[in-house]
Amino acid sequence: MGRPIAGADDRAAALALMSVSRETEERLARFVDELRRWQAVKNLVGPATLDRVWTRHIADSAQLVALAPQARRWLDLGSGAGFPGLVVAILLADTPGAQVDLVESNGRKCAFLRAVSRATGAPARVHNVRIEDVIPEFVGKVDVVSARALAPLTVLLGMTKDLLRTGTLGLFPKGQDLEVELTEASKSWRIQADAVASKTDPQARILVVRELSERQAHD
Numbered sequence: 001m002g003r004p005i006a007g008a009d010d011r012a013a014a015l016a017l018m019s020v021s022r023e024t025e026e027r028l029a030r031f032v033d034e035l036r037r038w039q040a041v042k043n044l045v046g047p048a049t050l051d052r053v054w055t056r057h058i059a060d061s062a063q064l065v066a067l068a069p070q071a072r073r074w075l076d077l078g079s080g081a082g083f084p085g086l087v088v089a090i091l092l093a094d095t096p097g098a099q100v101d102l103v104e105s106n107g108r109k110c111a112f113l114r115a116v117s118r119a120t121g122a123p124a125r126v127h128n129v130r131i132e133d134v135i136p137e138f139v140g141k142v143d144v145v146s147a148r149a150l151a152p153l154t155v156l157l158g159m160t161k162d163l164l165r166t167g168t169l170g171l172f173p174k175g176q177d178l179e180v181e182l183t184e185a186s187k188s189w190r191i192q193a194d195a196v197a198s199k200t201d202p203q204a205r206i207l208v209v210r211e212l213s214e215r216q217a218h219d
């Protein structure tokens with residue numbers, strides 16, 4: 001997006017980027033209300049981003065759903081205040097069989113995620129654990145693994161390799177350093193991926209990882 005926009009304009013700009021029902025918009029608005037309420041005492045997101053929460057966080061997260069329209073079972077790692085995982089869960093709230101697992105090590109953020117899931121009826125389960133400890137539980141069980149602002153790509157691929165090697169699609173929003181991250185990660189991994197332009201930030205792209213294998217010494 002260009003010039004920062006705030007308040008009602010920000011909400012309208014975000015909604016113009018998404019195609020959601022009235023009910024889904026209301027659930028997203030409930031999420032934003034709760035975020036503002038909790039933010040006052042718990043500092044869940046960067047304070048500077050709160051004025052543009054609809055474009056910077058809601059629409060930025062929502063755009064992932066269109067990249068995996070058939071996916072029902074999502075795993076979001078390092079969910080923080082719910083981006084992108086809880087937004088995805090709200091968008092899938094009326095989709096039969098939808099389930100979004102949110103993994104977050106910070107207990108305060110998990111309390112927020114649970115409160116919003118309850119308030120919105122989103123099909124989300126919150127796991128207050130470390131990512132490294134739960135990945136094995138999800139191998140073969142999720143269609144998509146997502147993570148935003150969690151770790152450099154090399155680290156992210158190491159964390160998710162057992163999922164990506166067994167048919168789970170990886171959706172990783174990335175900033176302007178994606179080429180550098182891909183060059184670095186390609187030293188250790190063979191990666192089949194597309195970089196899709198972000199709808200909310202001209203500098204950003206979403207890395208869609210379709211296949212992953214480890215490089216051998218002779219590669």
Ligand SMILES: C[S@@+](CC[C@H](N)C(=O)[O-])C[C@H]1O[C@@H](n2cnc3c(N)ncnc32)[C@H](O)[C@@H]1O
Nearest residue numbers: 078079080083104105106129130131148149150
């Ligand atoms: C920079 S924040 C990004 C949050 C959110 N994904 C977003 O884009 O707004 C990274 C989050 O990952 C969580 N986190 C980092 N390492 C983790 C780990 N090993 N296991 C579980 N959560 C982790 C942190 O507590 C933090 O909330």
